[in-house]
Amino acid sequence: MNIKTTMLSMAAVAGVAMGTSAAAMDCETITLGAAISLTGKYATNGVHAQNGYEFAITKIKENGGIMVDDQCYNFNVIYYDDESKGDRGATLAERLIQQDGVQYMLGPYSSGLTKAIAPVTEKYQIPMVEAEGASRSLFNQGYKYLFAVLSTSEQYLASAITLAAEKAEAQGRAASDVTVAIAVENDPFSLDIRAGVMEDAERYGMKIVVDEKLPRDLSDMTSILTKVKLVKPDVLVVSGHSKGAATAVRQIGEQGVKVPMIAITHCEAADVVGNFGENAEDFLCSTQWAETLTYEDPIFGSAANYEQEFKANYTEYAEKTVPYQTAQASAAVYVFKDAFERAGTLDKDAVRDAIAETDLKTFYGDIKFSEAGNNIAKPMVLRQIQDGKYNVVAPSAFASHEVNWPRN
Amino acid sequence: MDQILTNTGYLFQYPVLNLAFIIDGIMIGSLFALAAYGLALVWGVMNVKNLAQGDFVIAGGYCSWWLVKTGWLQSIGLSDNAVALLGVPIAFVVMWGIGWMTYKLIITRVIERDLFTSLLATFGLAIMMAQILNLMFGSDTQSLQLDYKTYSFAGGFINLPMAKVIGTCMAAGLAVAVIIFMKRSRMGQAIRATAQDSRAARVMGIDTEKVYAFTFSLNAAICGAAGAIIVMVWVIQPFYGITYSVRAFVIVTAAGLGNLPGVIAAGLGIGAAEQYGAHIFGIGYQQAIAVTLLLIVLFFRLLQQRRKRQALN
Known part of the structure; x- marks a missing residue:
């Protein structure tokens, strides 16, 4: 076909x-x-x-x-x-x-x-x-x-950390009080994403409370979500290609996991809005364009x-x-x-x-291009699923909509 | 190390977690067990180690997914949920047919050959099936979202998504039906006789060729039904078959051939063990835990056998 x-x-x-x-x-x-x-x-x-x-x-x-x-x-x-x-x-x-x-x-x-x-x-x-x-x-x-x-991939979800810091400060909390949970697939691309998130979190002095590496043949992530429920982080970052995105969106909905900010990759590839509707609301999705x-x-x-x-x-x-x-x-x-x-x-x-x-x-x-050959002039964009639509919410210079925070 | 201690600590601090992991493990394990169950049949009866096991599962999943997406049954007034549930028996029937064709085209030619030939043939079959599914349905991940509620207990730590509960019940129903069939029906008896000694069975007038075809079709059908359940609770993609193949091999090896209730028990056990392992060591070690368990089981079995041999001496 x-x-x-x-x-x-x-x-x-x-x-x-x-x-x-x-x-x-x-x-x-x-x-x-x-x-x-x-x-x-x-x-x-x-x-x-x-x-x-x-x-x-x-x-x-x-x-x-x-x-x-x-x-x-x-x-x-x-x-x-x-x-x-x-x-x-x-x-x-x-x-x-x-x-x-x-x-x-x-x-x-x-x-x-x-x-x-x-x-x-x-x-x-x-x-x-x-x-x-x-x-x-x-x-x-x-x-x-x-x-x-x-x-490059380390920039994919790093802006979510900046956004979480901004939100915490607007609320009168210190950015360093923000706790971060990370669940990424064990492949070079997702590990780059993890590195980027870690670097930014470290810069703000945030604490990483969950740091899990998803196996390539992941089919169920309830055990991670149970842990997330226990430690109640402020930000949850998930990256595992289409499979990770679909599994995360479905099971976060099923398990009733409440985290103020959830950022994932591959939303479009997994068509999380089309497949999971309501469950995908307020997820932050990274995109190149x-x-x-x-x-x-x-x-x-x-x-x-x-x-x-x-x-x-x-x-x-x-x-x-x-x-x-x-x-x-x-x-x-x-x-x-x-x-x-x-x-x-x-x-x-x-x-x-x-x-x-x-x-x-x-x-x-x-x-x-930098000396190394990667493009240094274009930022990554973060979109939020709002009423089934992808709206740009970060970085603030390009944002067309306010971010819904906290989620739910 | 700290992480492991904290995680273990949680288990004692919140005892309800144990219950949550066991329930989740059973729900997950029941689906793995189903694919393993078919493998145990084919392995035990025909001595064919089917590496395309997982691909039959995925094909069954696509069968049900496609049925929901085309909307034919919805046009006569069925809801999406009903079609998805109906997809399970339909996938069973369709995959039965595909299994039968596969048997006639490929498996019948390798069944009497050595182990290596059948491994190669089914490996090739696995590659072909994945690529055919890819060409037919594309390489996007797919799933069916049923609009059922999730029931939460114990402060939200135990969650029972209705879709998963229904899937587990269907898997259990199917397993029970196959066990009864194997015990009671003439064909079931013929299959067991062939498994014990195919030559003797042939001498007794059992058409073993027919038994083989039936067994392989039954295996494909069970996998198909498992796939149709999996598409409701997880996601499928043409190349995800290997996950189910590997789990099925681990479960069957741990349980032993011809021990169908054992396969089910091993499946559920591995499901629960994986949940515990994922909690304590991190989800990245999930499969390592399954394989370590297998090693331990094999080691104990070896010890046991040695003891038996000594007793015989």
């Missing part, structure tokens, strides 16, 4: 592209490569990312393509399916570079796959702009050719405009919100366009240097 819809949507994009090709007739092609999860456990998000790449390519074409040294170019991507497996991803990256002669790469889906592919692109000195690998551990390896448009944010750029327009046009092109998203995985994939393609134009040449090392100097305002947020 998935494959079919993907093919249909690709056909739709091709149709749009053909309509506009008259304007971009004598443009040449820049070929990018991507190994991405079209089957296997990351297939859903892999397809989201691929759609994001393709949509951006179409939009850039419509807007006159990429101008490098007075010659116009369009992007074309060679995709391979990495089956959600790291070793396969690495092999395919080799193949893209060695056999297909790809000089520039777009990233795969997930931190794990990016970790598998980065050593290959590094070896061949191929610049890779990735949009779906958030683990902090990608950016302490000294990679020179890896760039990520998204915020939301369509209600006030970012904009000349290609995609505002964030809201991006969402609208994307839905028009990909009708299978009509009923749901456009996932941030798609938006950041589009942003990665945009970074390449910008870098090629500034470099003024197709030489991969010149392009790499141009990417490193990126300072771009996009519909997805500001993009500026």
Whole structure:
């Protein structure tokens, strides 16, 4: 079913592209490569990312393509399916570079796959702009050719701690009185989240009262919730991909756990509102991007405009919100366009240097890379589920709604 | 270490926690036991160690989930809750059919072969089933939220979500039905005879091929029903089958083959032990506790057998 819809949507994009090709007739092609999860456990998000790449390519074409040294170019991507497996991803990256002669790469889906592919692109000195690998551990390896448009994972839920501190102080309590319970999955991504929360909690002098690592094959977390009921923390942080989110929301509701602030990841992926309705009320959810944010750029327009046009092109998203995985994939393609134009040449090392100097305002947020290659200009956003809707509540500069606190 | 002491302290400070863990453990264990139960059958009767056990569970879950989502039965006036509950017997029947087809296509060809062949075949089957489910339903996690209440006792420490209670009762009902079937019916007797000695059973006129097909279908059906219950209380995803496969193997190994009531007892015991372990050592050690228990059981069994052997001498 998935494959079919993907093919249909690709056909739709091709149709749009053909309509506009008259304007971009004598443009040449820049070929990018991507190994991405079209089957296997990351297939859903892999397809989201691929759609994001393709949509951006179409939009850039419509807007006159990429101008490098007075010659116009369009992007074309060679995709391979990495089956959600790291070793396969690495092999395919080799193949893209060695056999297909790809000089520039777009990233795969997930931190794990990016970790598998980065050593290959590094070896061949191929610049890779990735949009779906958030683990902090990608950016302490000294990679020179890896760039990520998204915020790193330790920032995902750290803003919840700041928010809890603000609330405690508004109530006349010291921030250091706040107690924090953490339950995260035992994988690099979630452990980064834990590290970020710990760091921020330490900064405020908060006490961590529960610190649990969820097993990968978690099916039931009642024992943790019982402990939470005993120690009554002020903040509960849960991160365990879709499964963790779904299990947490369902069982917190079932067990009647009362914590003033609960922050989790992967709300959208687990569709906690659609699946659990009332139970999901007042949960805080971290996101890289939301369509209600006030970012904009000349290609995609505002964030809201991006969402609208994307839905028009990909009708299978009509009923749901456009996932941030798609938006950041589009942003990665945009970074390449910008870098090629500034470099003024197709030489991969010149392009790499141009990417490193990126300072771009996009519909997805500001993009500026640190030495290590991660984006330091864009904050993570925290949304709260209020009456079944995701409303931005933190950081306060972007908040459209007041946070409901305490919860329940 | 401090953490472990504090956590153990809570158990004495709030004795009601013990009751809460045992009740939760039983509810959780009953679902694991169901999958293990099917495995014990297939293992005992056919000597096939089915690595696709968990994938049958997940397939059953999707069967029920899909039934609720298509809304066909709702259009004739049934509520979501009713359809989800009806999903359990329907998953049983559908998975029976799938189990039968699997037997005819694959299992019948490996049944007389060595252990390694059947392990490889069912491992391949597990990979294929997960990928087929993934292509059919996508890789998102899915679940059914029934709108039943949760009953709380003892100041909110003991919670009985109605969905879980119903699931446990259904699991218990199914287990009892299968035990009675195995004891009373002709087919049940034939299955037990084949398990004891397939050659002798064949000599006595039992169509063992039919018995094998029946047993494997029954196993798939039990798993399917378990999956349909699991989708109501937890979440499913095409690649989560392995959790149930591993638990089922641990339970069957601990209980011993051909000991169906033992499998149920081991399932419930492991459920409760995991809850205790998760409370005292942290939930990350949950599965380690199950496996440690298995080691202890195997060790004691070894000692016991040695003693028996000495007595015989």
